[in-house]
Amino acid sequence: MADASIQAGDAKCVGCGLGGSKDLWVFAEQNGGKIAEVAFELLGKGLELKSQRGGGCRLCAVLLGSGITSDMTAALSCAGADVVYAVDDPKLAEYEAAVYVDAVSKLILKHRPEVVLAGATAVGRAFFARVAARVRTGLTADCTALSIEEAKVKGAGAMQMLLHQTRPAFGGNIMATILTPNHRPQMATVRPKVFKRKPAAPGRAVVVKEVLDLVAPRMRLVKAGGNPDAVDIAAAEVLVSGGRGLKSAAAFGQLKELADLLGGEVSASRAAVDAGWVPQSRQVGQTGKSVAPKLYLCFGISGAIQHLEGIRGADRIIAVNNDPEAPIFGMADVGIVGDALEIIPALVSELKKGGS
Amino acid sequence: MNPETNTLVREGVESIVNPFDEYALEQALALKDSAGARVTVITMGPPQASAVLRDALARGADRAFLVSSRAFGGADTLATSYAISQAILKAGDGERPDLVLFGKQAIDGDTAQVGPGVSEFLDLPLVAYVKDLNVDAASGSFRATTVMDDGERVVEGPLPAVMTVLKDAPAPRFAPLAGAMSAARARIEVLDEKAIGADPSKIGLRGSPTKVVSIFPPPARGGGRKIEWKGDAASLAAMVREAIDG
Numbered sequence: 242m243a244d245a246s247i248q249a250g251d252a253k254c255v256g257c258g259l260g261g262s263k264d265l266w267v268f269a270e271q272n273g274g275k276i277a278e279v280a281f282e283l284l285g286k287g288l289e290l291k292s293q294r295g296g297g298c299r300l301c302a303v304l305l306g307s308g309i310t311s312d313m314t315a316a317l318s319c320a321g322a323d324v325v326y327a328v329d330d331p332k333l334a335e336y337e338a339a340v341y342v343d344a345v346s347k348l349i350l351k352h353r354p355e356v357v358l359a360g361a362t363a364v365g366r367a368f369f370a371r372v373a374a375r376v377r378t379g380l381t382a383d384c385t386a387l388s389i390e391e392a393k394v395k396g397a398g399a400m401q402m403l404l405h406q407t408r409p410a411f412g413g414n415i416m417a418t419i420l421t422p423n424h425r426p427q428m429a430t431v432r433p434k435v436f437k438r439k440p441a442a443p444g445r446a447v448v449v450k451e452v453l454d455l456v457a458p459r460m461r462l463v464k465a466g467g468n469p470d471a472v473d474i475a476a477a478e479v480l481v482s483g484g485r486g487l488k489s490a491a492a493f494g495q496l497k498e499l500a501d502l503l504g505g506e507v508s509a510s511r512a513a514v515d516a517g518w519v520p521q522s523r524q525v526g527q528t529g530k531s532v533a534p535k536l537y538l539c540f541g542i543s544g545a546i547q548h549l550e551g552i553r554g555a556d557r558i559i560a561v562n563n564d565p566e567a568p569i570f571g572m573a574d575v576g577i578v579g580d581a582l583e584i585i586p587a588l589v590s591e592l593k594k595g596g597s
Numbered sequence: 598m599n600p601e602t603n604t605l606v607r608e609g610v611e612s613i614v615n616p617f618d619e620y621a622l623e624q625a626l627a628l629k630d631s632a633g634a635r636v637t638v639i640t641m642g643p644p645q646a647s648a649v650l651r652d653a654l655a656r657g658a659d660r661a662f663l664v665s666s667r668a669f670g671g672a673d674t675l676a677t678s679y680a681i682s683q684a685i686l687k688a689g690d691g692e693r694p695d696l697v698l699f700g701k702q703a704i705d706g707d708t709a710q711v712g713p714g715v716s717e718f719l720d721l722p723l724v725a726y727v728k729d730l731n732v733d734a735a736s737g738s739f740r741a742t743t744v745m746d747d748g749e750r751v752v753e754g755p756l757p758a759v760m761t762v763l764k765d766a767p768a769p770r771f772a773p774l775a776g777a778m779s780a781a782r783a784r785i786e787v788l789d790e791k792a793i794g795a796d797p798s799k800i801g802l803r804g805s806p807t808k809v810v811s812i813f814p815p816p817a818r819g820g821g822r823k824i825e826w827k828g829d830a831a832s833l834a835a836m837v838r839e840a841i842d843g
Binding site: 248249272337338339342362363364366367368369370371373374375377378379380381382383405406409410415416417418419420421422423424459460461462463464465466473478479503504514515520521522528535536538546549550556557559561565570571572573574575576577578579580583584587588590591592595 | 675713716744820
């Protein structure tokens with residue numbers, strides 16, 4: 242039988258503890274040489290956090306890959322990085338969680354940053370949770386607000402600079418602010434489009450080429466990129482979205498027609514995805530995607546907090562719902578109290594009449 | 598299988614199977630059908646969470662363990678990952694299983710962090726967002742289709758491994774009546790902190806690096822006008838066009 246001598250993770254997991262550097266790191270995810278937009282959004286937020294932090298904090302970008310170019314490091318520099326840690330290794334040619342974890346963990350243990358941020362992308366979410374477990378620190382997923390404030394921490398001598406990590410929590414209508422008081426680094430992920438990218442400015446980042454002894458990849462990529470329904474709703478300028486109030490998959494056919502007329506994409510609430518009317522790749526909200534279209538036009542979505550968090554970045558929200566008390570109206574610029582199933586066809590025929 | 602407790606009060610609250618975990622269970626049961634796997638289900642939670650395990654047994658799981666003790670209360674994802682890793686080792690008599698499956702995320706915490714955390718504590722390869730899985734028991738390898746932000750990726754690798762399963766995977770099966778009857782009588786082993794040999798400093802609130810310091814209602818964006826629909830499609834169309842064309 243198992244006994245107390247069996248301890249999961251003792252081989253590799255190591256703590257960092259307090260007392261490292263003051264630096265703030267952003268993981269610069271790249272795929273095929275293209276740096277993910279969310280990395281630039283995080284560097285933009287990082288500039289704000291750096292000035293809140295003060296005291297010699299440097300904003301650093303961490304770039305992993307095989308065949309890293311000066312264009313890539315220059316882009317990070319222009320987005321505000323003071324330092325770019327670049328790990329250029331053939332083992333990093335394809336994303337594999339264990340190898341990425343090894344690289345980032347080794348960098349963290351070597352340089353001991355105070356804060357590490359990553360995009361809550363498919364890549365970032367999974368492997369950062371593993372990095373946090375390896376370096377034995379906390380990780381707050383899907384933060385929607387971040388700030389750094391000075392505070393006294395029980396058990397720690399000097400004042401600590403704490404990252405206030407705010408996210409929707411408990412699957413309900415509440416926000417939570419979370420701290421990682423006694424462990425470093427303080428780690429958080431942020432979804433794409435939650436923060437806005439800042440305009441590029443001339444940068445003079447120091448590029449530090451890191452040579453690490455990385456574990457060997459154990460998986461093989463057989464095929465990439467195949468997905469007939471690959472649509473990035475996060476990048477759409479116009480989203481026409483439906484929820485439980487549409488009552489059927491057929492109504493989403495009408496929504497598609499409306500989206501086509503407006504040059505947009507169809508998206509949906511979790512309820513509609515759970516009902517099987519729409520694929521998960523089109524889900525807006527905390528468990529789907531955060532979006533930032535010019536227009537978010539939604540029908541039959543009541544507006545759970547997770548959904549509202551996902552559409553906070555929209556320029557204009559027009560919502561249709563038959564319940565005048567629906568929470569979606571608390572966020573919509575224009576709320577229309579009425580039957581979505583009546584209004585969708587009326588709007589479709591009106592738009593057809595008006596031409597484009 | 599995948600609770601992500603925070604400082605929630607869970608006593609007296611009915612437990613449901615996390616919908617994502619049902620898909621993970623279905624993958625496991627499919628492997629039992631095709632490759633003769635033994636399926637063990639583990640959940641962490643209050644005593645009433647055993648209902649979730651009985652449901653899994655009814656559908657065809659072979660063994661069930663409930664990781665439960667007040668000492669686990671208030672665990673964040675790191676402390677939860679550790680406790681579940683210890684329970685997995687306990688269930689395997691110190692050996693790691695060939696495959697550990699999680700739902701992509703829980704619907705309460707939504708963090709998607711426990712599966713990856715367990716992969717670290719068990720020192721196993723991690724394959725996240727699996728929608729399709731094939732296992733070759735003879736060679737001890739897998740081929741998985743995963744869904745990433747830019748589309749699907751098919752990867753191959755050796756077992757053992759930890760995977761997180763999407764709802765795009767095959768839908769969960771229903772429990773046959775006979776299964777439900779025998780599951781109602783099945784013994785569910787409860788594992789507390791001593792049973793899993795947990796280091797007390799790594800579980801519960803004490804083992805959680807993150808602390809919830811405040812909770813508050815979400816900030817209102819400030820709703821705009823609210824109008825009642827009276828059939829004026831022309832005004833609505835104009836509003837929509839104005840938003841798009843600026």
